[in-house]
Amino acid sequence: QKEVEQNSGPLSVPEGAIASLNCTYSDRGSQSFFWYRQYSGKSPELIMFIYSNGDKEDGRFTAQLNKASQYVSLLIRDSQPSDSATYLCAVSSGGYQKVTFGTGTKLQVIP
Amino acid sequence: GAVVSQHPSRVICKSGTSVKIECRSLDFQATTMFWYRQFPKQSLMLMATSNEGSKATYEQGVEKDKFLINHASLTLSTLTVTSAHPEDSSFYICSATRGDSNQPQHFGDGTRLSIL
Numbered sequence: 001q002k003e004v005e006q007n008s009g010p011l012s013v014p015e016g017a018i019a020s021l022n023c024t025y026s027d028r029g030s031q032s033f034f035w036y037r038q039y040s041g042k043s044p045e046l047i048m049f050i051y052s053n054g055d056k057e058d059g060r061f062t063a064q065l066n067k068a069s070q071y072v073s074l075l076i077r078d079s080q081p082s083d084s085a086t087y088l089c090a091v092s093s094g095g096y097q098k099v100t101f102g103t104g105t106k107l108q109v110i111p
Numbered sequence: 112g113a114v115v116s117q118h119p120s121r122v123i124c125k126s127g128t129s130v131k132i133e134c135r136s137l138d139f140q141a142t143t144m145f146w147y148r149q150f151p152k153q154s155l156m157l158m159a160t161s162n163e164g165s166k167a168t169y170e171q172g173v174e175k176d177k178f179l180i181n182h183a184s185l186t187l188s189t190l191t192v193t194s195a196h197p198e199d200s201s202f203y204i205c206s207a208t209r210g211d212s213n214q215p216q217h218f219g220d221g222t223r224l225s226i227l
Contacts, residue, residue: 032213043117043204043221044155051213088155092212096143099212103154 002027004091006102014110019076021105023089026070031094033065033072038086038104047087048074079109114138115207117219125227126197132190132222134205140185141207145216146178149202161188195226 003026013019021035032051036044050056050063050072062075072091076083086104114137122130134144146158159180161167167180177199179191188207192199202223206216 034215036218041202043218046215046217049215090216094211094213096211098157098160099216101155101157 002030002091002093002100004089004100004102006087006089006105008103009106010108011105012108012110013079015079015081017079019079019083019107019109021074021076021087021089021107022071023073023091023102024071025089025091025100027091027093027100028067028070029093030067030070030091032092033063034090034092034099035061035063035072035074036088036090037083038088040085044088076107079107081109081111083107084109113207113209113215113217115141115205115217115219117205117222119222120220121223121225123225123227124195127194128226130192130195130224132192132203132205132224134188134190134207134219136186136207136217139207139209141188142185142210143208144182144188145206145208146180146188146190147204147206149204149221151202155204158190192224195224197226200224200226 034049035047038044048063060077064073088104089102092099116135144161147155159167159169161182182188204221206218208214
């Protein structure tokens with residue numbers, strides 16, 4: 001069974017700091033990796049996706065992928081209280097196979 | 112961006128009522144739509160995968176006769192909760208994707224269902 005693991009948290013960081021969220025996956029054949037943000041009581045929203053090893057930056061967000069070690073991370077620079085949410089990692093093995101979601105990491109940014 | 116509209120956002124109804132939830136991709140053709148359920152403080156649970164013009168694929172433990180899914184076009188999928196009971200009360204969320212699972216899913220705003 002394909003698994004995606006995330007530390008449930010909460011991860012607490014002070015405002016302005018870098019928040020680092022990690023995710024590991026079991027299927028070595030995984031091809032696509034997604035990060036979603038979910039505010040309490042709301043539906044998930046896509047933040048970033050990454051397909052290749054290395055870093056991908058979008059504004060304050062950087063996704064990092066290491067396929068050899070089977071982990072993907074999300075860095076949030078200059079964290080803001082509005083970043084406080086649960087962050088979901090999702091992994092796809094490609095084709096029309098099911099995407100596997102992690103259980104999410106709760107991030108708290110302390111003003 | 113990719114916009115997915117879900118309606119209604121909130122439903123409160125009596126036990127035994129059937130409830131229909133609509134999910135529309137507004138600015139793209141959705142090859143596949145997904146239906147999730149989420150209980151408070153729990154993770155997303157995939158209920159079914161829906162492809163246009165074909166029968167939905169249900170996850171283990173999800174009753175297909177209870178949760179009817181219709182995917183009539185590339186922009187619309189519906190979930191009908193038949194004869195809903197209080198234990199069906201939950202947050203139901205749809206998502207849509209343009210292509211295969213290498214494409215990101217775009218989520219609707221969700222429907223909060225409360226059965227009295």
